[in-house]
Amino acid sequence: MKAVVIRKHGGPDVLSYEEINNPQPTKGHAIVRVDYCAVNHLDIWVRNGLPGKQVSFPHVLGCDICGTLVEGFGRFKKGEKVVVHPAIQSNIPRISFSIIGGFGKYHGGYAEMVLVPQKNIVKKPDWFTDAEASALNVSYLTAWNMLERSRCRKGDTILVWGANSGVGSAAILLARAKGLRVITVASNKSKSRLAKKLGAHLVIDRSRKDVITETLKHTNNQGVDAVIDHVGAKTWPISIEMLKVGGRMVACGTTTGGEANVNIRAFYSKEASIIGAYLGTKSQLISLHKFMKSRKIKPIIDSIFSLKDAKSAHQKMEKSSQFGKIILKISS
Ligand SMILES: NC(=O)c1ccc[n+]([C@@H]2O[C@H](COP(=O)([O-])OP(=O)(O)OC[C@H]3O[C@@H](n4cnc5c(N)ncnc54)[C@H](OP(=O)(O)O)[C@@H]3O)[C@@H](O)[C@H]2O)c1
Structure with missing residues (x-):
């Protein structure tokens, strides 16, 4: 699959668009075909690296995912549109959780497919487009x-x-x-x-x-x-x-x-x-979806870049020239 990976920490130039292996099915996990992944400042922290925080290279960034389930599980059907609540268990003492695509063992959504725990899957609300839904999880x-x-x-x-x-x-x-x-x-x-x-x-x-x-x-x-x-x-x-x-x-x-x-x-x-305040819970995410629908609120989207242009998306965020969310379109 196509992905943007980092093989070392550094500036936007370390973002490399390349072919990597597809994720393999694992117990208790779901594979999501990523449609959109919003860019967050966390992606820049992880790309640059922070003292005392580690990722294993090559690493795929991206914590704000909307996509399509490759296989069904429980009440979720194959092909269903979903979003991913990005909090995962942390093994660092006194930290509530880690974040998918952040400093932790899970790869993120700058890729055509991502493997995430099934318990992080949330139905995508119909009120939002796929791009809008990717902007809400962080x-x-x-x-x-x-x-x-x-x-x-x-x-x-x-x-x-x-x-x-x-x-x-x-x-x-x-x-x-x-x-x-x-x-x-x-x-x-x-x-x-x-x-x-x-x-x-x-x-x-x-x-x-x-x-x-x-x-x-x-x-x-x-x-x-x-x-x-x-x-x-x-x-x-x-x-x-x-x-x-x-x-x-x-x-x-x-x-x-x-x-x-x-x-x-x-x-x-x-x-x-x-x-x-650190992110929010999965049930807060669901309440947020309901609140935004009831008040007819859509997220503010600044721009949508294709995955291979992730570098330009990062440069835009680093210049703070956006107003609202910058989003990557992953699957065509
Ligand atoms: N704890 C959590 O769970 C959590 C979740 C999401 C985000 N965050 C953190 O929250 C921060 C914002 O994230 P984001 O994705 O929204 O970032 P972002 O879109 O890149 O925005 C950065 C903002 O910082 C402002 N800023 C920079 N220097 C400033 C200064 N000297 N005085 C006043 N404002 C200044 C910029 O305003 P101007 O353009 O006007 O300079 C811009 O609005 C990041 O540090 C991120 O890591 C934490």
């Missing part, structure tokens, strides 16, 4: 989990970093649909315009305005109920500063680094909370 699921963990109620104000990102654009759409007041941050005019179109109540263009000043100005100097922070080191100090008394910062990412310098006194004197 960014949207994580944003959904973060919103649940934020404990925000209708009418609360939430700040979402990175309006153009997979997680950020998902969080804006879902937060609006939950009745929250959404402040978001973008880094130029065109991203700000698209963020406004998504329904954010206030968009702060961080290339022109100070995020803390603008947020406080629009919240009567009170701050926000919660922040969705997937950016990490550069934004943690600002996120904490912008929380109101009793506010919650929900964190899931380290795009700008994993070690932040924060004002601890500002944090405890407003009795704030920092809450971690």
